[in-house]
Amino acid sequence: MKRRNFLKLSASACAALAALELGDRPVFKAAYAKARQAKTSLPGSLGAKETPSVCEMCFWRCPIVGKVKEGKLVKIEGNPKSPANGPRVCARGNSGVQLLYDPDRIKYPLKRTGARGEGKWARISWDEALDEVAHNLIKVKEKYGPHALAYFDHGASAEFMRDIFKTLGTENYTNEPAFYQCVGPAALAYLMTYGYITTGTRQYVDMKHAKAMLLIGTHIGENVHVSHVREFIEGLSNGAKLVVVDPRFSAAAAKADIYLPIRPGTDTALLLAWTNFIITEGLYDKDFVERNCSGFHELKKAVKDYTLNWAAPICDLPVTDMKRAILLLAKNSPNVSIHPGRHSTWYGRGDTSRHQALAILAALFGAVGVKGGLYFPTPVKKGHLSFGCAEEEPETPKKSLSEDYYPFASTFGSPTSKIIQATRTGKPYPVKLWGINGVNIIQTIPNPYQTMEAIKKLDFIFCEEILPTETAIWSDIVLPGATYLERYDTVYTYDLLTPYLTVRQPVVKPMFETKSSFWIARELAKRAGLKCFNYNNEVEFIEEELKGAGLTLKSLNEKGGIVTYKANPYRDPKKLKVATEEGKIMLSIEDFADEDLDPIPKFIPTPAPPKGYVRLVYGRSPVHTFTRTMNNKWLHNEAPENHLWLNDKVAKKAGIKDGEEVVLENQDGYRSWPIKVKVTPGIRPDTAFMPHGFGSRSKLLSKAYKQGASDQFMITEYEDDPFMGASSHRTNFIRIVKAGRVIDLPELCPPPKEIPRFSAKKTRTGGK
Amino acid sequence: MDRELSKIFALLARGFSYPEEDNSSDAFFGAVKEVAKALDIPCNSLSYTEPELREAYTLLFINEPRGRWAPPFSSVYLGGEGILMAKGQDEARNFYLEAGLEPAVSSEPEDFLPTELHFISKLIENDKEEILSRFLKEHLLKWFPRFYNRLKALEPHPYYLLLAEMTWKLLNMISQEVIDETT
Numbered sequence: 001m002k003r004r005n006f007l008k009l010s011a012s013a014c015a016a017l018a019a020l021e022l023g024d025r026p027v028f029k030a031a032y033a034k035a036r037q038a039k040t041s042l043p044g045s046l047g048a049k050e051t052p053s054v055c056e057m058c059f060w061r062c063p064i065v066g067k068v069k070e071g072k073l074v075k076i077e078g079n080p081k082s083p084a085n086g087p088r089v090c091a092r093g094n095s096g097v098q099l100l101y102d103p104d105r106i107k108y109p110l111k112r113t114g115a116r117g118e119g120k121w122a123r124i125s126w127d128e129a130l131d132e133v134a135h136n137l138i139k140v141k142e143k144y145g146p147h148a149l150a151y152f153d154h155g156a157s158a159e160f161m162r163d164i165f166k167t168l169g170t171e172n173y174t175n176e177p178a179f180y181q182c183v184g185p186a187a188l189a190y191l192m193t194y195g196y197i198t199t200g201t202r203q204y205v206d207m208k209h210a211k212a213m214l215l216i217g218t219h220i221g222e223n224v225h226v227s228h229v230r231e232f233i234e235g236l237s238n239g240a241k242l243v244v245v246d247p248r249f250s251a252a253a254a255k256a257d258i259y260l261p262i263r264p265g266t267d268t269a270l271l272l273a274w275t276n277f278i279i280t281e282g283l284y285d286k287d288f289v290e291r292n293c294s295g296f297h298e299l300k301k302a303v304k305d306y307t308l309n310w311a312a313p314i315c316d317l318p319v320t321d322m323k324r325a326i327l328l329l330a331k332n333s334p335n336v337s338i339h340p341g342r343h344s345t346w347y348g349r350g351d352t353s354r355h356q357a358l359a360i361l362a363a364l365f366g367a368v369g370v371k372g373g374l375y376f377p378t379p380v381k382k383g384h385l386s387f388g389c390a391e392e393e394p395e396t397p398k399k400s401l402s403e404d405y406y407p408f409a410s411t412f413g414s415p416t417s418k419i420i421q422a423t424r425t426g427k428p429y430p431v432k433l434w435g436i437n438g439v440n441i442i443q444t445i446p447n448p449y450q451t452m453e454a455i456k457k458l459d460f461i462f463c464e465e466i467l468p469t470e471t472a473i474w475s476d477i478v479l480p481g482a483t484y485l486e487r488y489d490t491v492y493t494y495d496l497l498t499p500y501l502t503v504r505q506p507v508v509k510p511m512f513e514t515k516s517s518f519w520i521a522r523e524l525a526k527r528a529g530l531k532c533f534n535y536n537n538e539v540e541f542i543e544e545e546l547k548g549a550g551l552t553l554k555s556l557n558e559k560g561g562i563v564t565y566k567a568n569p570y571r572d573p574k575k576l577k578v579a580t581e582e583g584k585i586m587l588s589i590e591d592f593a594d595e596d597l598d599p600i601p602k603f604i605p606t607p608a609p610p611k612g613y614v615r616l617v618y619g620r621s622p623v624h625t626f627t628r629t630m631n632n633k634w635l636h637n638e639a640p641e642n643h644l645w646l647n648d649k650v651a652k653k654a655g656i657k658d659g660e661e662v663v664l665e666n667q668d669g670y671r672s673w674p675i676k677v678k679v680t681p682g683i684r685p686d687t688a689f690m691p692h693g694f695g696s697r698s699k700l701l702s703k704a705y706k707q708g709a710s711d712q713f714m715i716t717e718y719e720d721d722p723f724m725g726a727s728s729h730r731t732n733f734i735r736i737v738k739a740g741r742v743i744d745l746p747e748l749c750p751p752p753k754e755i756p757r758f759s760a761k762k763t764r765t766g767g768k
Numbered sequence: 769m770d771r772e773l774s775k776i777f778a779l780l781a782r783g784f785s786y787p788e789e790d791n792s793s794d795a796f797f798g799a800v801k802e803v804a805k806a807l808d809i810p811c812n813s814l815s816y817t818e819p820e821l822r823e824a825y826t827l828l829f830i831n832e833p834r835g836r837w838a839p840p841f842s843s844v845y846l847g848g849e850g851i852l853m854a855k856g857q858d859e860a861r862n863f864y865l866e867a868g869l870e871p872a873v874s875s876e877p878e879d880f881l882p883t884e885l886h887f888i889s890k891l892i893e894n895d896k897e898e899i900l901s902r903f904l905k906e907h908l909l910k911w912f913p914r915f916y917n918r919l920k921a922l923e924p925h926p927y928y929l930l931l932a933e934m935t936w937k938l939l940n941m942i943s944q945e946v947i948d949e950t951t
């Protein structure tokens with residue numbers, strides 16, 4: 001080039017440039033690859049390098065393959081060798097590409113420079129970020145004692161950092177919102193009845209081979225877990241009959257033979273009336289119960305007053321329909337899937353009992369260990385890992401946040417509501433540091449206003465995050481986590497009807513300065529002076545786990561990244577032995593009685609809506625996983641905002657039209673962001689429904705911010721489950737604000753006298 | 769002249785990189801100022817501290833609490849999806865490879881603005897006028913104006929506005945010359 005005359009540089013400019021040292025980092029090197037010739041390159045994902053791995057767009061963990069071309073992920077498909085999902089993934093599984101390449105991602109370690117919640121950061125180095133977190137962990141522990149540290153986590157990769165908190169000696173080393181805001185009550189009920197967690201992350205219910213199924217509030221199809229939905233649909237296509245109990249005409253209800261639009265909060269009344277009915281009518285499996293169950297006589301006595309006639313006004317269901325439904329299930333027993341449910345933190349009191357009642361119903365039908373019923377996991381063998389972190393449980397403080405409040409909490413950690421309370425009030429002891437990993441706590445735990453208030457009281461808060469969520473913007477230090485597509489995790493085994501073993505491995509190298517959870521935890525432990533994590537990297541411990549299964553990473557990958565095993569889900573009812581202390585299915589749970597809790601479920605009504613309000617319930621959008629996927633472009637395009645389902649008769653009387661934009665006001669006077677109304681006969685007049693996860697309050701999420709309304713910000717009133725301290729989410733009520741005017745909603749199905757009405761402490765109005 | 773021009777693009781590339789010692793020194797600011805003067809862009813004394821620039825940089829180019837930021841990656845502006853590692857990345861990579869170059873290990877995607885500016889510096893240094901002409905016409909000038917407009921609308925920190933103005937002016941000048949010459 002010769003003619004650069006357009007720019008006249010002075011002598012001093014030339015001198016300044018000549019003198020400049022621009023560091024010595026090489027930006028370019030000689031290329032080995034050749035430029036792609038547009039004509040010769042294969043279209044789409046053809047010719048891509050395929051790496052088997054495991055999806056984490058939700059926590060079902062479907063085996064996948066990532067297809068990579070020139071270092072770029074171009075497509076995700078199901079692993080064709082997977083016996084569970086095969087080549088299929090759901091909409092979210094497909095959209096992992098958009099998470100990986102989302103420009104809004106957290107790219108570097110960040111340090112807060114503005115106020116908490118403002119989201120103003122400066123990029124810092126990993127050294128500085130890790131040193132600061134480690135320094136604060138030690139400082140807070142020394143000043144207030146180990147229990148002042150609390151950790152909120154979700155997902156397998158968050159477990160590495162859990163070990164740090166445990167090793168530091170806090171009893172609050174795990175406060176999984178996934179447990180205390182989701183599966184807790186159901187998991188406990190089944191653990192105590194059957195000796196294993198029939199429902200938690202997974203549901204061991206054989207819908208594929210069922211002759212009839214019962215779903216209570218479970219909306220499979222809107223809640224998408226690929227193999228679970230497939231088994232449900234296979235069951236239906238094989239001719240299974242379906243009973244759906246739900247205040248809302250869900251996707252599953254649309255496929256039901258009998259749909260019971262129950263009054264919310266009365267499911268246990270229905271279940272106990274059914275239990276009594278099948279006992280008195282002799283429709284239960286006497287042999288099975290006699291041989292395998294304990295506590296039948298106590299049960300029989302406890303439920304004798306719960307008749308269908310008693311239940312009818314409470315549940316707001318006709319006796320004939322309730323009877324038809326239970327007869328249909330009885331006729332097909334024992335091959336009936338009494339679905340154990342999953343998300344069960346609904347009303348606080350009575351949540352564990354409701355799932356206990358479901359567990360009992362399955363046992364009375366003998367629908368356990370048989371085709372179509374509940375079944376047993378098939379454990380897949382793998383090597384045991386010893387990270388060298390604290391193996392012992394930390395010493396319990398004088399007053400424990402866990403077992404001193406709720407007798408069955410400690411098995412699962414400390415209830416989130418208690419951590420937040422202790423942080424806010426300093427009682428029974430101060431909590432001064434929070435670590436958060438894999439969960440957006442502000443959009444997950446009831447009463448986000450209290451959560452934010454608690455955060456303001458902390459000495460220090462940090463998180464590992466992929467996206468700048470509400471939780472990230474409240475953190476002092478944000479550690480950029482690699483997505484599931486950029487990291488290894490541990491070996492995953494699937495112990496359901498089609499057992500397999502697979503491993504999550506990176507399909508591309510991490511973007512920006514993001515790091516794997518194991519790397520972060522290990523570095524942090526080192527800096528906090530903890531003896532933890534004996535392995536140098538993930539591959540080392542993965543090899544150890546695989547050794548236990550007679551595999552290596554290489555041999556596993558040669559087999560397509562997955563190996564399958566034969567399932568052992570069923571049992572001979574004559575030789576059934578379950579893992580409870582007695583070896584029997586517990587129809588009456590003495591351990592509950594020992595703690596002054598009901599050993600057999602009772603119906604405890606949850607208060608009905610105050611006049612002018614309807615109950616707010618929520619559920620899943622089929623293309624989203626909570627708030628986690630809201631900023632994902634493809635998924636956002638599919639479902640950009642949520643709608644409020646409102647009963648058509650109620651809407652007509654209140655003068656609200658379909659598609660109209662309104663604001664919701666809850667019983668405590670808190671107002672939502674604008675949301676459009678879906679007017680439909682598919683919901684009861686005393687209930688309103690909205691899909692969960694929308695209405696993000698983080699402006700850094702450019703696609704999700706302010707799209708629809710957040711149900712979580714309407715959930716300010718909650719009650720803890722007395723068994724294990726999970727917090728209720730369906731104990732809130734809304735009315736409508738249209739064009740600034742508050743509209744009381746008409747009451748079209750008033751509660752019977754057995755159900756008290758909710759009385760607000762003091763109903764505030766107007767703009768919160 | 770080419771040697772200086774190459775250095776100017778390297779200077780801009782470093783200017784758009786995260787502030788560290790070498791690109792927030794007085795010498796660095798001095799050179800920026802001299803080049804601005806040559807480009808007829810008024811600028812007062814440039815004296816910024818590293819922490820000040822770090823915060824400004826994070827807000828403009830990494831994550832910003834009001835969602836008002838200007839991602840410095842071509843893929844965000846090209847191809848319509850607004851995501852990383854899209855069309856812009858493919859285009860940039862192909863140009864690099866065509867010139868026999870490959871970005872050295874870096875934590876950013878390859879269509880990062882500083883990398884693209886550095887690439888121009890290399891093309892000038894190695895006298896690859898024809899590739900430079902196409903790189904500008906078919907790639908950089910397709911997205912840089914959108915980035916620049918987005919940045920301007922944010923009322924950004926004056927230093928980054930200055931760097932963007934300088935880049936824009938220089939790109940216009942050089943493109944007129946090389947594109948005219950090679951077409």
Ligand code: SF4
Nearest residue numbers: 055058061062090093
């Ligand atoms: S159900 Fe969908 S999102 Fe969940 S793991 Fe499977 S493919 Fe991924």
